[in-house]
């Protein structure tokens with residue numbers, strides 16, 4: 440009885456918080472390492488980051504499986520929406536459905552729209568993320584009842600962020616897709632999968648959705664390092680593909696806004712903001728863009744970015760990138776604020 444009273448009270452407080460403070464009921468995340476808050480710790484893949492120096496600027500200096508020195512973009516967005524400051528990973532058993540009711544992450548580092556991408560490092564394909572989301576809906580209904588669960592499902596903000604790995608871990612590295620598709624054709628394939636994902640989420644009750652674009656991929660330190668003999672500048676070819684793909688995603692969002700009644704879907708594009716920082720780092724308090732903080736700053740991420748490297752920088756806030764593929768916490772906070780100021784403003 441006491442427990443029941445507690446639970447009811449808990450729910451009342453919880454519902455009250457939703458009504459009075461937050462503009463959306465929760466944040467629900469799909470995608471890759473840009474937004475994975477630790478799901479890969481619980482699957483068998485070599486692509487993980489649940490060890491130092493990852494997380495050294497996180498709460499309690501804790502490595503969580505986020506690919507950064509601290510929080511990632513989605514954490515800052517959650518906080519910006521007056522929800523919790525960190526979004527838990529669905530596969531982390533130290534959290535329960537009550538935690539996930541105010542924000543949950545289904546993302547898996549290394550994944551992409553294309554299953555051939557998630558296969559490269561045996562991470563969760565998109566359909567698996569979606570399966571877990573369906574399981575989550577069932578748990579939510581069992582725990583809160585249909586009515587409250589539906590409310591959360593319909594009033595949550597869904598953030599989708601992936602695509603970079605499809606190009607950099609798959610298309611441009613492996614022969615399989617590049618022998619089947621021109622880069623234009625491949626972008627169309629990915630855009631079709633993104634369309635299907637948004638339609639599936641819509642059919643499952645989602646109404647507020649942000650589709651994320653890809654960053655200037657040619658400026659990631661790993662890509663620059665690969666071309667070091669050519670002056671380690673950003674690789675224009677990859678940036679062009681990123682811009683082209685982003686404009687297709689923007690078109691997709693425009694189309695779906697018209698096709699799906701009652702949907703609010705926006706395109707959140709990190710490209711311009713990140714390129715602005717990379718071209719003019721000093722205005723944002725950064726000192727290094729071509730080289731990342733961790734280890735040599737050129738090649739290392741995942742297991743190669745570890746506490747044995749003596750080269751890792753002291754102050755990550757001076758670096759745009761934390762490892763050779765992922766931004767620092769400080770960059771993430773700017774990207775989140777930029778999204779909140781622009782594309783996500785309609786949900787505030």
Ligand SMILES: *[C@@H]1O[C@H](CO)[C@@H](O)[C@H](O)[C@H]1NC(C)=O
Pocket residue numbers: 630687688690691694
């Ligand atoms: C959007 O709709 C236009 C007009 O019907 C079509 O030409 C275009 O291919 C669509 N783009 C996407 C990405 O859905």
Ligand SMILES: *[C@@H]1O[C@H](CO)[C@@H](O)[C@H](O)[C@H]1NC(C)=O
Pocket residue numbers: 773774776777780
């Ligand atoms: C967001 O908007 C605030 C208030 O207008 C502004 O101070 C801030 O610089 C903006 N940040 C970004 C990253 O766009």
